[in-house]
Every structure is written in C-alpha cells, then in structure tokens.
Amino acid sequence: MKKRFIMAPGPVSVAPEVLLKMAEPMMHHRSPQFSAILTEVRENLKYLYQTDNDVLIFASSGTGGMEASVTNLLSRGDKAVVVRGGKFGERWAEICEAYGVVPINIDVEWGEAVDPAEVQRVLDANPDAKAVFVQAHETSTGVKHPVQELGEMLKGRDAILVVDAISAVGVYDLKTDEWGLDVVVTGSQKSLSLPPGLAMVSVSEKAWRMAESSNLPKYYFNFLKERKAIAKETTAYTPAVSLIIGLREVLAAIREQGLEALFAHHRRLSDATKAGVEAMGLRLFSKAPSEAITVIEAPDGVNGQDVVKILREEYGITIAGGQAQLKGRIFRISHMGHLSDWDMIVALAAVERALGALGHAVEPGAGVAAAQRVFAGA
Numbered sequence: 332m333k334k335r336f337i338m339a340p341g342p343v344s345v346a347p348e349v350l351l352k353m354a355e356p357m358m359h360h361r362s363p364q365f366s367a368i369l370t371e372v373r374e375n376l377k378y379l380y381q382t383d384n385d386v387l388i389f390a391s392s393g394t395g396g397m398e399a400s401v402t403n404l405l406s407r408g409d410k411a412v413v414v415r416g417g418k419f420g421e422r423w424a425e426i427c428e429a430y431g432v433v434p435i436n437i438d439v440e441w442g443e444a445v446d447p448a449e450v451q452r453v454l455d456a457n458p459d460a461k462a463v464f465v466q467a468h469e470t471s472t473g474v475k476h477p478v479q480e481l482g483e484m485l486k487g488r489d490a491i492l493v494v495d496a497i498s499a500v501g502v503y504d505l506k507t508d509e510w511g512l513d514v515v516v517t518g519s520q521k522s523l524s525l526p527p528g529l530a531m532v533s534v535s536e537k538a539w540r541m542a543e544s545s546n547l548p549k550y551y552f553n554f555l556k557e558r559k560a561i562a563k564e565t566t567a568y569t570p571a572v573s574l575i576i577g578l579r580e581v582l583a584a585i586r587e588q589g590l591e592a593l594f595a596h597h598r599r600l601s602d603a604t605k606a607g608v609e610a611m612g613l614r615l616f617s618k619a620p621s622e623a624i625t626v627i628e629a630p631d632g633v634n635g636q637d638v639v640k641i642l643r644e645e646y647g648i649t650i651a652g653g654q655a656q657l658k659g660r661i662f663r664i665s666h667m668g669h670l671s672d673w674d675m676i677v678a679l680a681a682v683e684r685a686l687g688a689l690g691h692a693v694e695p696g697a698g699v700a701a702a703q704r705v706f707a708g709a
Contacts, residue, residue: 333647338678340470340498340624340651341520342527343668345577349525353577360572366564368579373561375582379500379590380515380533382507387557389530390571393497393518396530398426399552400493400514404462404538406546407431411462412453412490414445414476417469418654419495427464430547435460441472441657444619447480454490461541462491467499467515471654473617473626473663475499482511491538497521500531501585502597502623502667513538519574522597522623522667523581528574534558597622600666600675603705607679610701611686611693616661625664627682630691635662641685648681672706 337344358365376386389395401423405411409432413424416439424434435457439445445465454460463485467478478494485492491513496505500515501522507515512535519529534542534554542554556567585593601622605615608627616626629635635652636659642648653661664678679698686693 336648336674336677337668338665338670338674339649340663340665340667341518343520343522343524343665344670345524345526346669349577349580349669352580353526353573355576358572358576360570361565365572368576369566369570370564372575372579372582375579375586376531376533378586379582380507381505381509381590382515382533384507384533384535385558385561386531386533387554387561388566388570388575389532389552389557390528390569390574391530391552392520392527393495393516393530394422395552396497396516396518396532397422397495399530399549399554400516400532401426401430401432401464402547402549402552403545403554404491404493404514404541405430405432406544408433409462410435410457410460411464412437412450412457412460414439414450414463414465416443416445416472416474416476417441417466418471419466419469419497420464423464423495432547434464442474442616442618444474444476447477447484450481451484454484454488460490462493464493465495467494467496467505468502468621468623470498470624471657473621473624475503475619475621478505478512479510485513486511491535491541493538498623498667499621501593502621503594504590507533508535511535519578523578524668525574525577525581528571529578594622597666599706600670600672601625603672603702604664604666604675604679606705607675607698607702608682611679611683611698616657623665623667625666626661627663628661629659630686633686633689633691634659637689638662638682638685641688642678642681645685645688646681648678650678675702 413434493514500517519525520527614628651663
C-alpha cells in the first residue's frame, strides 16, 4: 500500500494521538465532564487568539464562521468594504450579497497585498460603511494582508474590522486585541491540525454592540445565543463533541509549546520550502508571502494541475493547484498540519521528479539541498 502525505492547505494531516483521543467513547454534551472540557478549550482559544474576548465555537467549516460574521453584525442595506484579492476575498463579497449587505469592493491583483492607503481612501469616501472584511492570509494566493495596519486605522472609527484568519491563526503572530481585530474567524482544518468541522470566532466589545442591532436572519449561527451559553459553561446547540475533544488536545500542546515556538515551526518549514523552490529555478507567486503555504508559478510549458496530479497519483502526496484564473498557473504546498522537516524534503523531491517527467529540466537534488541548508541553519 502506498504511503500517503497530505500537504494541501486544508484538510491537513492530524497527529495519531489526537485521532486516538477523538476515537474514545462518546461523551454527552450536557454533562459536567464536557462542560469542564469546553471551559478549558475556550480559555486556551483566548491564549491562541491573544485576546480577552469570548471565542465562539460552531460546528461547521470556516465558511460558516464567515457567514455568521456577516449575519450577526450587519443589517440589510448596510455597506461593507471588502478586500477582494483572491478566491476567499470574493467569498466575503458573495456572503454580503446573499444577505442584502452592499459590498464596496477593493479589487487587488491576485498575488498582491492590499494597500492600507486604498482602504483608507475608500473608508473616507464611504463614512457610513459598517465593516471592513479582509483575509489575514488569502489561501488561494498565499498572500498576507496588512491586518495590523488596518486594525490601527479602524480603532478610531465606528466600522469594525472582520478578519478571515482561517489559515493564519496559529501560523504566525496575530495579536487580536492589541491590533484592534474586532472579529477573527478560524477553522479546525488548518494550523490547528484537526479534521474539518469547527469554526471559531472571536468577537470584540465593539462588535458585540453591533450584534445587538443586527436584523439579518440567523438561527443556529447566533452570536448572542452562544454568548449566553458560554456563561452557563455549555453551548446553545449540540456541539461537535469529538472534534472539541481533539481541539482540547491540540490547544493543550500549543500552550505547552508556546506561541513563539509554534510560529517558529511554521516559519522554518516555509523558509526551507521557499528556498528549495527557488533553487529549482522556479518563481514564487506571492508578493507578500505567508508562512502557511508556498505558492509556486508553474514554469513555461508546464500545467500546474499536472504537477498536482503526478504527486498525488505517482507519489501519494496531496498538494493543491490554483483556483479560478490561477488554475494551471500555480501549485501550492502547505506547511500546516502534523508536518515536519522531512515532509517538506519529500515534497520538494517529488516536485523535482514531477517536473522532470513533464519535460522541465531540474537539477536532481537542487531543491532538497537548499532546504536542507535552511534546516541545518546554514
């Protein structure tokens, strides 16, 4: 049987010990034992988020947290500034449109980060905008947006900053409270190294005041109901019990490891992989690259989807291709999940072989050697 590696940006690989914890006999979600687990998880989520705010937990993918952040904070006819620099920036606009919120779109070239000055200009031209929606990390392009600068910009305004950090929380430093990030969304299937199925949302006091007046439809994804449930050490509705038990294990390990070590781990994998890619003579796509993922331009004459296919079918390695207009133009290697130095070495070696099979000459071992030098601290 072929050994399998998963290095796509979600779902990601899950540690065996976490899988075993989630396979233990089911616990009732209204029991005192589970309430104790919930309390521990919520406190450790605050540590991860670097916030004193409540962090709400929903049974959904990260997109559920994004949708909830629109329906709980805005009302029909409200204006919202939306940074569209990739597939998930477009998703913010699509959710707004679905609920009658008017998106004021800032279209950013894919691969580029938004200019805070442009956001400032749009806000000045639309002083009645209620929110700014942005990605901390746009997973489709590998770009980090300057959310710290945006948070500082919005501290003196009525509008809130809503951040999709689904592939950023736990990857690199995001100081939710210090930077003024009013709403931060993440999901279980990225740096938290769990299966898909949990969305987590931190909500500032400024955002809670907006939640009091929102008139958009909501039932399960209801921030106010969940906040009341937190006070009772429970959840408003049946939670994803096994996933939360897995989350407890992951967060406890992060707490023991420390945030700086966690961020350093992702930075190490990212630096080595990017060095390996450049040593192969390939170009990185992102102009403001993230530690979560390495996005590589397919060389001339090579379809990026073919690289993805060869790695999956020939070598048992799942990476990701491009989306929308980037399909065939790029391929993406994730650094999130239960991964080590050696997983990156395997991925780079496989890319070298795949490119050779597709007629693009790469010196064997060039990428691997460059990554090894980074890992060795040379």
